[in-house]
Amino acid sequence: MTSLSLLGHAPDDAVSSLLNQPEPVPRRADVVIIGGGIMGCAAAWSLSRAGLSVVLVEKNRIASQQSGRNWGFVRSLCRDPLELPLAALALSIWPGLSAALGHETGWRRSGCLFLSDTAADHGFYSRWRAAAGDMVRETHLLSADQVATRFPALTGRTEGAIIAEADGQAEPVLATLAFARAAAGAGATLLEDCGVRAIETTGGRASGVATEFGPIAAPVVVCTAGAATYRLVGGLGLRLPQKTVRSTVALTAPLPDLGLPCFVGGGLGLRQRPDGSCVIATDGGTDIDITIDAFRASRFFLRELVRNRKGFALSLGAALVDDMHQRLAVPRAERAVRPRAPDIAANPDRVAETRRRFGTLFGGVAVPEIVKSWAGAIDVMPDALPVIDAGGPVAGLIVATGFSGHGFGLGPAVGQVLSSLAQGEAPGVDLAPFAADRFTRGAYTRPYASI
Numbered sequence: 001m002t003s004l005s006l007l008g009h010a011p012d013d014a015v016s017s018l019l020n021q022p023e024p025v026p027r028r029a030d031v032v033i034i035g036g037g038i039m040g041c042a043a044a045w046s047l048s049r050a051g052l053s054v055v056l057v058e059k060n061r062i063a064s065q066q067s068g069r070n071w072g073f074v075r076s077l078c079r080d081p082l083e084l085p086l087a088a089l090a091l092s093i094w095p096g097l098s099a100a101l102g103h104e105t106g107w108r109r110s111g112c113l114f115l116s117d118t119a120a121d122h123g124f125y126s127r128w129r130a131a132a133g134d135m136v137r138e139t140h141l142l143s144a145d146q147v148a149t150r151f152p153a154l155t156g157r158t159e160g161a162i163i164a165e166a167d168g169q170a171e172p173v174l175a176t177l178a179f180a181r182a183a184a185g186a187g188a189t190l191l192e193d194c195g196v197r198a199i200e201t202t203g204g205r206a207s208g209v210a211t212e213f214g215p216i217a218a219p220v221v222v223c224t225a226g227a228a229t230y231r232l233v234g235g236l237g238l239r240l241p242q243k244t245v246r247s248t249v250a251l252t253a254p255l256p257d258l259g260l261p262c263f264v265g266g267g268l269g270l271r272q273r274p275d276g277s278c279v280i281a282t283d284g285g286t287d288i289d290i291t292i293d294a295f296r297a298s299r300f301f302l303r304e305l306v307r308n309r310k311g312f313a314l315s316l317g318a319a320l321v322d323d324m325h326q327r328l329a330v331p332r333a334e335r336a337v338r339p340r341a342p343d344i345a346a347n348p349d350r351v352a353e354t355r356r357r358f359g360t361l362f363g364g365v366a367v368p369e370i371v372k373s374w375a376g377a378i379d380v381m382p383d384a385l386p387v388i389d390a391g392g393p394v395a396g397l398i399v400a401t402g403f404s405g406h407g408f409g410l411g412p413a414v415g416q417v418l419s420s421l422a423q424g425e426a427p428g429v430d431l432a433p434f435a436a437d438r439f440t441r442g443a444y445t446r447p448y449a450s451i
Contacts, residue, residue, distance in 0.1 A: 005061075006194045006213050026189055028217040029055040031422050032209050033224060034196045034232065036060075037067030038172075038408060039400050040224035041179035042415020045101070047422055048186035055216055056180075056188060057209065059195035059228075059337045063176035066226060067408060069249065069344075069376030071279055072172050072271050073262045074409035076136045077112040077164040078128055080385060080448035082433040083410070084135040089429060090413035091166060097412060102185070103178035106171030108274070115147070115265025116159040125162040138165035153258045155363035158265070169262050169271050172408055179415070195337025199223065199232055199397065206396035212337065220422045222398045227379040228337075229401035237393035241382055241439050242402055245286040248350040248375045252278040252368035268357040278368065280354045286378070287347055346373035380404040381439075384447035388414065388434040390421040398422060399436060404447075 006024060031047055033040045036058030044056045058064075074094055076087040098105045116122035126141060142161045147154065184190055191211075198210045199221050208217040223229055230242040254276030263270045264283050271279045351373045359367040381387065381402035390398040398421050400414055407414070417427040438444045 005192045025191065025194070025211060025213045026053075026055050026216060027214070028208070029053045029189075030218065031055075031220045031222060032057065032216050032218040033222045034199075034209065035224035035226060035228075036062040036176075036180065036190070036192065037065060037224060037226060038063075038176045038179060038411035039067075039403075039414045039418065040222070041176055041183055042411050043222055043224065043418040043422070044183035044188045044190070044415075045179050045186060046415050046419035048183050048188040050419065050423060052423070054183070054188040055191065055218070056183070057191045057194045057196055057211055057216070059193070061192050062180045062190065063173045066376040066378060067176045067411070068173040069374055070172050070405070070408045071249065071262075071269055071281060072106070072169050072408065073112060073167075073269075073406075074107070074170055075112040075164060075167040075262065075406075076132075077139065077162065077167055078114055078125070078449060079406065081128075081131050081135065082385060082448075083406075084132060085429050086410050086413045086417075088135060089416070090410050091168075093412040093416070094168065094170065094409075097175075098178070101178045101182040103174075103181050104171075105175040105178045107168060107175075108170075109166065109168040110271075111163055111165045111261030112167035113151070113161055113163045113261045113263050113265070115154075115161045115263075117266060119159050122159045129162065136164060139163065151260055153260060153362055153365065154265075155361065156266075161265070163261065167262065170409075171273075175408075175411070179411075196225070196232065197337060199236060199394075201236065201394055204393075204395060206394055220396045220398065222400070222418055222422060224400045224418070226401060227377050229379070229399065233392075233397070233399060236397065238397075238399065238436050239440060240387060240402065240436065243288075243380050244377050245288050245380055245405075246344060246347070246375050247281065247286050247378050247405065248347040248373060249279060249281045250346070250351045250354055250373040251371045252280060253371050255365060255368055258362065258365070266357055266361045268354060268361060270358075277371065280358060282350050282353055282357065285350055285353070287350075287375075344375040344377055346375045348373075378405040382447075383438075383444040384449070385444075386410075386414075386434055387436045388417065388431050389436040392436055 030052040031054050033044050033056040040056055044054050047054045079087055094107050142163055144158050144160050147158050147161045180190055195212045196209045200208045200210055206221040208215055223232055225232055227244045230240040258272050267283050269281045269283045351370060355367050379402055381404055384404040386403045388400045398418060400418055417429055420427045
């Protein structure tokens, strides 16, 4: 991958020589993209293929944050029906993506299975299937007996399940880097270790970005900065009630083939990889670090926090100290690039809980050894739907954020949509449900499922 890590201690002429160009940072582009996750990298690939000059800036490393830390599910199953057109578009892209990019993504059509732990769960899945209609395919309910017959590794009685046979999985880091490498191959410039301090405007429209290494002029700015997005757009008239939660994931040693699709049930999420190892996590279990910033826009989240209080754990400690330090010691212009490379610690209690739940669900399989564990910062919205919007108060500014823990599988579709918006074309998907101003207008509802 042709990319350039901009290190503050290296002289500009030394850095410039790495790519044989006169300046370490291009001074102008057709489009600047903020954020090196799957959304930004997919948009960079699509725009570069269309012949536009693209600069993507990432304050850390490509795929270093949530796009490289998630479960790796690629699903339509049990999404909010408003997201299903995006999911359908993504599922039409994923199977041919490795060939199109020229790099491996880890895509496999493995299916996705959600167990019905209770009769109420089964009723919800039945209603969701009816609401989804022809927006999903090869998706149907299974009885308890059918679950037992098809998936003998699962022990214990269930109330049934719902399965989407055409859903699948991919490797988060591989897929994100595949987009980045293909974008670079198509002519995009990727700048790592380069934080954006501000989005610049002139006469009410985007005119570029101010980075740590100087300005980049561009008539279109695409902000896919994840949990940092609200800081960058807050001064431009976009007030996003965006919160961050911490989610822990673990990787097991290789196990015998469980014969399962991507799986959620019994409080466990599981994806078995080709080598037999499993990515496991507690379903719906997240940690909320208490900080001063955590109270920002808290009124949008309070009802769901109370409703789903068993799934959240509040943590009071280092995060609060760090937040206070930033507010007291870090200039406001620098906060958008802090923390530089967050080391997000896994919650060991949640790792232990995933092992316990695995043992309960798979009584005939030895409880696995945990090889490693990690956590990711998930940016969430009050209705658990993303913001994908090009119609805000600043012309030329396009925002895609707040995917609430289920954005990875949508990445190829969102990249295509962002590319269309940046070129002034119709996106091909109804984006009205994802408007940024829906919160100020009160035009949003509670999450379709738990955040």
